[in-house]
Amino acid sequence: MFVSVGVIDSREFKGEGTVEALKTHVEENLKKYVDFARGQGIPATYRLAVGTDPVEEGEKLCLDLSKEFPHITFFSGKILFEKEKWYQRILHNETAFALQKRLQWTGQMMVVVPARII
DSSP, X not given: OEEEEEEOOGGGGSSTTHHHHHHHXXXXXXXXXXXXXXXXXXXXXXXXXXXXXXXXXXXXXXXXXXXXXXXXXXXXXXXXXXXXXHHHXXXXXXXXXHHHHXXXXXXXXXXXXXXXXX
């Protein structure tokens, strides 16, 4: 199961249909992951949400999934930079941990997996 949240920001409010375009973009990306997994013989599907707070929307998606799949484990990525700047931590690394904390508070398991960026 692939899960993603499209984040609505000020850019999405500049014209009619931009939120729908964001949703379409997120859905197209998810479909690529699903197609890859299925190509490897792994059953796969996706769920998505669009909102202004990725942690809140992600939590809702995950909690809904945990009702459907009671023994689910969630995975999220954390970008690792070789020489991290102070602003990269704010922009890239807090979402996964904030979501992990919320899910753990509700008794759900979430593993944060590092992804190296050089």
